[in-house]
Every structure is written in C-alpha cells, then in structure tokens.
Amino acid sequence: MRQTMATIVKPLPGHLFRVHGASAEMRWEAMAGQGYHTPADRFFVRNHTHTPLIDVTTWRLRLHGQGIRCPREFGYDELRAMPSRTQDVAIECAGNGRRFYGTQQHEPAPGTQWGLGAIGVARWRGVPLKHLLKEAGVRPDAVDVLPTGLDAPFEDYGHVRRPLPIGKAMDDVLVAYEMNGEPLPPDHGFPVRLVVPGWAGIASIKWLGDIEVSTRKLFTPWNTVFYPDLTTQPVKSAFELPWNARLPLPGPHILHGRSWSGRGRIVRVEVSLDGGISWREAEHHGHHLVGAWLPWHIAWAPRRPGGHALMARATDETGATQPLVTPRHPFGYHFDAVVQHPIHVVMG
Ligand SMILES: Nc1nc2c(c(=O)[nH]1)N[C@H]1C(S)=C(S)[C@@H](COP(=O)(O)O)O[C@H]1N2
Ligand SMILES: [Mo]
DSSP states (O other), X not given: OXXXXXXXXXXXXXXXXXXXXXEEEEOGGGGTTOOSSOOGGGOOBOOSSOOEEOOTTTOXXXXXXXXXXXXXXXXXXXXXXXXXXXXXXXXXXXXXXTHHHHHTTSOOOSSOOOOSOSEEEEEEEEEEHHHHHHHTTBOTTOOEEEEEEOSOOOXXXXXXXXXXXXXXXXXXXXXXXXXTTEEOOGGGTTTXXXXXXXXXXXXXXXXXXXXXXXXXXXXXXXXXTSSTTOOBOOOEEEESSOTTEEEESSOOEEEEEEEEOTTSOEEEEEEESSTTSOOEEOBOOSOOOTTSEEEEEEEEOOOSOEEEEEEEEEEETTOOBOOSSOOOOTTOOOOOSOOOEEEEEEOO
C-alpha cells in the first residue's frame, strides 16, 4: 500500500466545495439541475487523516473473530464475482449542520464547522454484509461486527474503526465496491467500503481491510470518545441555492431542495418564505426512498427587494419533524432544526 500526503485526491474546485482541513463539504448549489444522485466529483469527503492509495492486486478483506466459525479472506475479484445488490443510500456526517449551533443558536459547538453539505446520495453496488457473514459461518451468539479502515492511524487512537451491532450488520449493510456505476473513487473508500443506510456516516467505514465478529460488546474510540451512542440520522432539509443567493424580481422562481431522514421516508415538506409566519407544502414526485432523500420544489414570486430567509421543514414517516431549535449537543452532532437560508431579492 502506498500513501500520498495530499489529504484528498480529487480536485476540490471552489464552486463545488468548501474545504475544512482534511475534509471538504459540498456546496448545495452544486446539486441544482442534477439528477437524483450526487455525482462523485461533488460528493463531500470526511477524512480523519488522508486518502490512501490501495493496490487491489494485494488487497484482502479479512473476516475473523469469535463470532464466526470459519475465518475467511476475500480478494477484490472474488467479491466482485459474488451476487451483488444495488442501493440508493445517503451518507451523512453526524456533524452535518454543526455550524448552525453557533450561527443560528448562538452556542457554537467545537469540531468541523459544516454547513448542510456533509451529505450525499449515491447508487452503491456491492455484496450484502449478511452474505459474507454467512459465508464465514456467523454464530448465533455473535454480538458486534468491527470494520477497520486501512487509512493511516488517527492521532494515538489507531485505525478508524467502529463496532456495528450484529442486528444492523445482518440487515441492510453493503460491502460496496461501486459508486454511481463506477469503481469507488479513492476518496470514497477504494477498493471497498461499508455503506450503512440511515446511520451516522462514521459507520460507513472506508478503505475496508478487516472485519472482526465478536461474541461480546466491543469498544473503540469511535463509539466511546467520538460519536458515542449514535445510530440513525435525524430529519433535515436543504435548498439547492448558494448561501446569500441573489434572486431577481419579479419571478416567479422555482426553488428546489431535498429532505432526508435516517429513520424512514419523508412524508411532507413545508416551506416558509416569510420567516416562519406561514408555511406552504412543497411539491414532490419521483424517487421516494428510505435511506436516501426526497427532492422537492416550490414556486415563489417575491414582492419586495431585500433580504429574506428561506426555511424548509420536513416530516418523516415516524412523525419526526424538524424543530425550530435543536437542543444543545456537546459534540455538535445531529443539528436538525430548520435552517434559515439567507437570500437577497434584487431588482430584475
Ligand atoms: N476508514 C475511514 N472510514 C471513514 C472515515 C475515515 O476517516 N476513515 N470517515 C468517516 C466519516 S466521519 C464519514 S462522515 C464518512 C464520510 O464518507 P465520504 O468521505 O465518502 O463522504 O466516512 C466515514 N468512514
Ligand atoms: Mo462523519
């Protein structure tokens, strides 16, 4: 395995990304006019260290531990020859929206100051993790599955790794080798990553090299020090517009956006164009998937020039709705409040 010193391999042009140290967030206007999926060239990247370049000819995925009967190793071609599944799934960082704890609620939370761009939806193809676990003779008393990344160790904490309960591992998790019909790009986990639908992005371990299956609960820094007790992602919404977009009078403008929830389908999206006084339902059609997002739009003919805040509020099938304020969170995770998106209406 060879490693580069650039933290991210792909280009990060300023019109698509805002860079935060070793990570980069998508600008939401980059989704305007796009289809259902986030193209890889604008998909956000969250790296603890830097993107490794891995040689697939020597790469192996090792499966071992007390929770399986027959330890196994799989090569890249072997995985690609197995029965595969294709799924449209969102990957979202638990810290997505953290910036708004400070800018909107005046209680800044430490950590990467993501806006809403630490999410993307891709069409992932790979082998269901359940299938590999069965091949390795998973035992009925298996408790946790611990995937480990091949990227460089993070500070003194070792390789990035986070236990997943066996129930989730045997449910809908994918050992993915394709993103939007192409081999995974280096920054998104080449040759193979986990894709864990609905859960915080940290569960979707990139550059997968090793999976331990245990018969007791496992603890690593990634479920104790960082991201403790995190499973599903809350409901959120974003407009496909630049921050401080300029919209000419008189319109009407069709405002586009997307809403998502780690807990189920989005059933309703309401938009307020008057600072939360009145709400109108947005229109949506087409894809309506669990574990991904719902695109929507609404027409707006602004009446006066000047500053406005656009607000979108979604509700998922569990009844969870975006609040106006998110309770303080010590790590700044799971900001799900309605975001006030500033725009300027200008004379046409
Ligand atoms: N091996 C490894 N896996 C990882 C990470 C990492 O730094 N190393 N970052 C995690 C985090 S915090 C997130 S949010 C997602 C981001 O996936 P992406 O970079 O493909 O968007 O990958 C997760 N998997
Ligand atoms: Mo993350």
